[in-house]
Amino acid sequence: xxxxxxxxxxxxxxxxxxxxxxxxxxxxxxxxxxxxxxxxxxxxxxxxxxxxxxxxxxxxxxxxxxxxxxxxxxxxxxxxxxxxxxxxxxxxxxxxxxxxxxxxxxxxxxxxxxxxxxxxxxxxxxxxxxxxxxxxxxxxxxxxxxxxxxxxxxxxxxxxxxxxxxxxxxxxxxxxxxxxxxxxxxxxxxxxxxxxxxxxxxxxxxxxxxxxxxxxxxxxxxxxxxxxxxxxxxxxxxxxxxxxxxxxxxxxxxxxxxxxxxxxxxxxxxxxxxxxxxxxxxx
Amino acid sequence: xxxxxxxxxxxxxxxxxxxxxxxxxxxxxxxxxxxxxxxxxxxxxxxxxxxxxxxxxxxxxxxxxxxxxxxxxxxxxxxxxxxxxxxxxxxxxxxxxxxxxxxxxxxxxxxxxxxxxxxxxxxxxxxxxxxxxxxxxxxxxxxxxxxxxxxxxxxxxxxxxxxxxxxxxxxxxxxxxxxxxxxxxxxxxxxxxxxxxxxxxxxxxxxxxxxxxxxxxxxxxxxxxxxxxxxxxxxxxxxxxxxxxxxxxxxxxxxxxxxxxxxxxxxxxxxxxxxxxxxxxxxxxxxxxxxxxxxxxxxxxxxxxxxxxxxxxxxxxxxxxxxxxxxxxxxxxxxxxxxxxxxxxxxxxxxxxxxxxxxxxxxxxxxxxxxxxxxxxxxxxxxxxxxxxxxxxxxxxxxxxxxxxxxxxxxxxxxxxxxxxxxxxxxxxxxxxxxxxxxxxxxxxxxxxxxxxxxxxxxxxxxxxxxxxxxxxxxxxxxxxxxxxxxxxxxxxxxxxxxxxxxxxxxxxxxxxxxxxxxxxxxxxxxxxx
Numbered sequence: 001x002x003x004x005x006x007x008x009x010x011x012x013x014x015x016x017x018x019x020x021x022x023x024x025x026x027x028x029x030x031x032x033x034x035x036x037x038x039x040x041x042x043x044x045x046x047x048x049x050x051x052x053x054x055x056x057x058x059x060x061x062x063x064x065x066x067x068x069x070x071x072x073x074x075x076x077x078x079x080x081x082x083x084x085x086x087x088x089x090x091x092x093x094x095x096x097x098x099x100x101x102x103x104x105x106x107x108x109x110x111x112x113x114x115x116x117x118x119x120x121x122x123x124x125x126x127x128x129x130x131x132x133x134x135x136x137x138x139x140x141x142x143x144x145x146x147x148x149x150x151x152x153x154x155x156x157x158x159x160x161x162x163x164x165x166x167x168x169x170x171x172x173x174x175x176x177x178x179x180x181x182x183x184x185x186x187x188x189x190x191x192x193x194x195x196x197x198x199x200x201x202x203x204x205x206x207x208x209x210x211x212x213x214x215x216x217x218x219x220x221x222x223x224x225x226x227x228x229x230x231x232x233x234x235x236x237x238x239x240x241x242x243x244x245x246x247x248x249x250x251x252x253x254x255x256x257x258x259x260x261x262x263x264x265x266x267x268x269x270x271x272x273x274x275x276x277x278x279x280x281x282x283x
Numbered sequence: 284x285x286x287x288x289x290x291x292x293x294x295x296x297x298x299x300x301x302x303x304x305x306x307x308x309x310x311x312x313x314x315x316x317x318x319x320x321x322x323x324x325x326x327x328x329x330x331x332x333x334x335x336x337x338x339x340x341x342x343x344x345x346x347x348x349x350x351x352x353x354x355x356x357x358x359x360x361x362x363x364x365x366x367x368x369x370x371x372x373x374x375x376x377x378x379x380x381x382x383x384x385x386x387x388x389x390x391x392x393x394x395x396x397x398x399x400x401x402x403x404x405x406x407x408x409x410x411x412x413x414x415x416x417x418x419x420x421x422x423x424x425x426x427x428x429x430x431x432x433x434x435x436x437x438x439x440x441x442x443x444x445x446x447x448x449x450x451x452x453x454x455x456x457x458x459x460x461x462x463x464x465x466x467x468x469x470x471x472x473x474x475x476x477x478x479x480x481x482x483x484x485x486x487x488x489x490x491x492x493x494x495x496x497x498x499x500x501x502x503x504x505x506x507x508x509x510x511x512x513x514x515x516x517x518x519x520x521x522x523x524x525x526x527x528x529x530x531x532x533x534x535x536x537x538x539x540x541x542x543x544x545x546x547x548x549x550x551x552x553x554x555x556x557x558x559x560x561x562x563x564x565x566x567x568x569x570x571x572x573x574x575x576x577x578x579x580x581x582x583x584x585x586x587x588x589x590x591x592x593x594x595x596x597x598x599x600x601x602x603x604x605x606x607x608x609x610x611x612x613x614x615x616x617x618x619x620x621x622x623x624x625x626x627x628x629x630x631x632x633x634x635x636x637x638x639x640x641x642x643x644x645x646x647x648x649x650x651x652x653x654x655x656x657x658x659x660x661x662x663x664x665x666x667x668x669x670x671x672x673x674x675x676x677x678x679x680x681x682x683x684x685x686x687x688x689x690x691x692x693x694x695x696x697x698x699x700x701x702x703x704x705x706x707x708x709x710x711x712x713x714x715x716x717x718x719x720x721x722x723x724x725x726x727x728x729x730x731x732x733x734x735x736x737x738x739x740x741x742x743x744x745x746x747x748x749x750x751x752x753x754x755x756x757x758x759x760x761x762x763x764x765x766x767x768x769x770x771x772x773x774x775x776x777x778x779x780x781x782x783x784x785x786x787x788x789x790x791x792x793x794x795x796x797x798x799x800x801x802x803x804x805x806x807x808x809x810x811x812x813x
Contacts, residue, residue: 136709161302161324185711190696192295226581229568231561232699234446235297236570238637241562241581248562248581258637259570265295266697266710273707274543275559275582 008074023054023065023076032078035087035109037094038148039066040198042255042262043158048149051090051109054078062086084113091115096124099144102202125172131210134183137270138196139210144203145176151195151204152176159263164189193269197252197262208249219244227254230268235259237268248272284398286314286425287336287411287790291321292696294409294445297571310401312394314339315411316691317761318754327394330756333689334415334678334791335384339391340424341675342380344372344431346395353399354433361658362430364670371672383675385756399432403439409447410693414790419783420673427670435668436655446571447700449561453569456625456641457618461492466622482621485604496785502530509536513591514557518547519701519767522787523742523778540594545703546767555594558584564591565611567633569641573651575628576638678791679779686741686793688724690760692772693790698765705765716770717750718796719761725751728796737797738762743774746799760794 004019010030017026022045027034038049045067053062057075062083065076077083091109095117100106109115132140147167155165164187168177178187196204205213212218223244230237238257242250251269255262290298298321305311305324313325314336322328331339347353348369358365377388384391398404406429412421426435426442434440446452458465468475470491480487493501499521501507510531521527531537531550539551542559558564563584569575584590596608609617612630619625624642632646633639639650657664682689697714699705718738720730730736734749738760747762747770755761764772775794780787 135711137711157302157306159299161299189711191711224581226562226579228562228578228581229449229570229576231449231559231704233294234448234451234571235294236449236568236572236574236576236638237296238576243581246582259574260296261299263296263299267699267705268296271697271699271705271708272562273709274704275562276707 006070006072008070008072008076010076011078017070021070023056023063023068023070023074024052026070026076027054027065027078034065034078035105035112036066037103037105037146037200038150040150040255040262043150043153043198046149046153048147049090049094051087053083053086053090055080055083088113088115092117092119094146096120097126098146098201099126099128100146100201102144103200105200127175132183133207135185135191136207137191137266138193138204138206140184141203141205141210142175144201146201146203147174147176148200150198150200154194154198154263155189159194159261160190160192162188162190162192165195191266191270192264193251193266194263197264197269206250208247212244212249218249223249230264232265232267232271237264239264239268241272247276284312284314284394284404284406285321285325286406286408287413287421288313288407288409288445289315289317289319289321289411289693290407290409290445291319291324293447293694294571295696297445310397312397316756316759317693317752320696327390327397329384329386329390329394332383332385333691333759335675336412336415336421337417337424337673338375338380338383338675339386340421340428341372341375341673342377342384342391343395343398344368344428345375345380346377346392347399347428347431348372350396350399352396353431357433357658358431361663361668362670363667364672368427368431368670368672371674375675398428398434401434403437404432404434405439405441405443406434407443407445409445411790413444413784413786414692414788415786416679416779416781416788416791417673417676418781418786420676423671424673427672430668430670436653436658438653441653441655443571449570450568452571452573453567453575456569456575456622461494461497464621465618466624468622479621482617494785496780496787499527499530502534505533508534509538510534511538511540512547512551513540514542514560516541516545516547516701516703518545518550519771519773520764521778522773522776522789524767524771524773525743526778540591542588543703545701556586556588557594558588558590560591563588566592567611567615570638573640573654574638575625575633575641577630577633678793679788680741680777680791680793682793686739686795687758688760688794688796689758690738690740690762690775690792690794691790692762692764692776692792695763695765698763700764701767702765714765716747716763716766716772718747719750719752719755720796721755721757721759722751722753723757724755724760724796725749727757728798730796730798735799737799738775738794739797740775740777740792740794742777744797745770745772745774760796764789 005016006019007016010026013030015026015030017029034052036052039045047064047067052065054065055077056063091113092115128143152165155162165176169175223242225240225242227238227240230239237260238253240252241248253260253262253264310326312327313322314329314331315322316333377391381388406425429435429442462470464479476487498507537551538553539548540555540557541548542557548554561578562581564580566578567575596606599606623644627643627645627648628639643650697710730749732751737744737746762772776789776792778787
């Protein structure tokens with residue numbers, strides 16, 4: 001069965017994509033570098049960050065490329081003054097209020113769009129707040145949370161279906177929270193860590209990583225990443241083991257894995273301590 | 284249809300795929316005595332009494348035939364033994380089945396119709412089907428349903444036993460079975476044996492070996508006196524663990540090769556420290572969908588721990604045969620030369636395709652996402668698939684006035700089997716082995732949440748705290764087996780095994796609950812009954 005194709009123009013070049021494909025995919029097909037922050041290939045687009053906006057001829061507003069479906073004959077502009085200004089402002093607003101320093105993509109966008117997040121002055125509101133340390137597996141550093149919504153989606157119907165977290169509050173008070181803001185161990189959380197796996201800013205981070213970074217001992221240049229298979233049940237999830245000093249410091253799964261689609265359970269994500277050599281582990 | 288499977292907790296990433304289908308409108312039926320977190324997602328939950336799966340399956344077939352929904356063309360062209368099967372299931376009308384299984388007649392009919400009418404339908408099962416004294420009959424009862432409806436051998440339809448361990452499928456594939464060489468080739472087939480003998484340059488035993496159960500029986504009569512255990516913890520994982528311990532202690536020689544000092548290793552004369560095969564060694568595993576996948580070393584093993592293949596090589600040398608300790612890839616290539624179903628799986632292709640599902644007979648073959656397509660080929664290739672009628676038989680450990688509660692065992696999301704692997708990480712929610720009771724039974728027995736009680740079966744007794752669980756029906760109790768050092772649940776379970784598979788009936792023990800008159804001993808360990 002061949003899908004009907006859609007032909008459209010992206011920055012003057014003609015591209016053809018399958019019916020149902022998004023403008024983001026059309027941009028990729030045209031070789032146009034389109035930034036994303038809240039989009040991921042294994043999650044449903046939520047249009048939260050607006051960094052991927054493009055101009056569609058005839059449309060009143062800019063449209064998010066990550067979710068707008070390509071239509072035949074569309075004329076799309078990805079680098080018009082309007083698009084550049086909008087993307088620049090998104091970067092500046094985010095950069096002035098959220099600690100985006102762990103996002104390499106964000107630093108790239110600051111220079112690409114000549115953004116000056118500091119232009120709002122030192123009195124600009126920020127989401128700075130203490131790190132939430134309430135369990136042994138991962139921490140929540142909401143000073144780094146840009147409300148991209150990926151964690152909520154991974155906890156919800158896109159993967160885990162546990163619904164332990166959601167958006168609470170409005171306006172600048174909007175935040176990701178458990179029900180009634182309880183600590184994670186008192187919530188419905190099952191500690192699969194799929195929220196951590198999709199977080200683009202380091203707001204959700206494994207406790208091992210958090211501790212190493214806090215101690216100034218996180219040394220990415222010395223780390224290796226090796227793909228292997230989870231030692232638990234028979235599903236056979238691919239684990240990407242990030243190792244520093246012969247110790248596992250982060251476990252993820254490739255989002256293009258047909259088995260996991262990038263998601264793991266608590267055993268695969270966190271259940272590796274039994275091979276740690278520093279401590280004496282006995283069953 | 285998930286039958287005897289709590290996949291939400293025991294196969295969580297598989298269940299992600301199930302939920303994707305559910306969100307798209309697929310119907311999910313769950314057959315389980317407990318209203319598990321899996322059952323909570325179901326369109327229909329069939330709360331079957333422990334050990335009445337055959338009555339239920341046969342009744343589903345009865346309803347399908349009653350409604351004329353059987354796949355007559357498929358039955359005619361690809362199966363045999365239908366008439367005898369139809370006569371058997373004719374005796375399992377829904378009213379009888381409902382009495383025996385505890386499932387409402389309407390629910391049995393609805394499952395039967397939805398299953399039979401579906402374009403594509405899958406039956407998945409796990410230990411709720413196989414950890415019974417009639418395990419193979421339980422499986423046959425499910426296979427019969429697939430044959431009756433033609434839900435086998437087609438994309439999206441089939442029968443799927445979800446494997447509980449990351450390489451239990453691979454162990455079988457590689458011939459770690461008493462009657463098979465690698466690739467499921469028969470040990471007792473002289474032509475097959477001759478090929479392996481030619482390749483290995485040694486005569487090979489002409490008779491099948493013993494199953495795990497038969498090995499324990501042989502220990503009992505002293506016909507087996509030396510045991511070499513690799514990566515298993517039978518001292519805690521076998522049913523009726525007191526008896527198992529006696530047998531292991533009675534061996535003349537016990538060798539244990541493992542990554543940690545398990546309880547079984549503590550009993551050993553020799554412990555061979557091994558590297559962790561999934562992260563400290565190179566090799567392959569096969570998952571539940573028959574996908575052979577590469578494992579790669581990410582860590583260096585600690586201390587004197589060595590790769591299994593190196594240990595086996597050294598051992599073999601001392602026994603007079605030089606394996607020359609091949610590289611994992613060389614060992615794999617030898618396997619490919621002897622096992623036709625693996626022949627097309629070079630390391631390079633496994634890498635490129637992120638694993639390949641067997642059979643994969645040559646390097647152009649893409650692998651096989653499903654089996655038994657031959658049943659639909661025109662004309663039929665190979666033998667007809669037989670209906671094998673099975674009859675409902677009560678669990679061996681019967682309920683009576685002294686042992687009135689049905690105890691079933693199982694697993695929790697965060698833990699794994701006897702906890703050798705999963706006990707080492709810190710799970711943020713409370714975790715321990717509890718005796719889970721329905722609020723009704725707890726009230727009747729006068730015990731409350733958290734109260735330490737004695738659980739007594741015909742084999743022995745353990746002490747455990749009570750946890751009230753409204754998802755349990757009255758008369759049904761549940762325990763996990765993850766913390767045998769605190770509560771050795773398998774003291775209670777019955778080591779009566781299925782004569783065909785050798786699996787013990789972990790899922791069905793008869794117990795009674797006793798209130799403790801004095802405070803429990805601090806260890807909380809079990810005691811054997813005289």
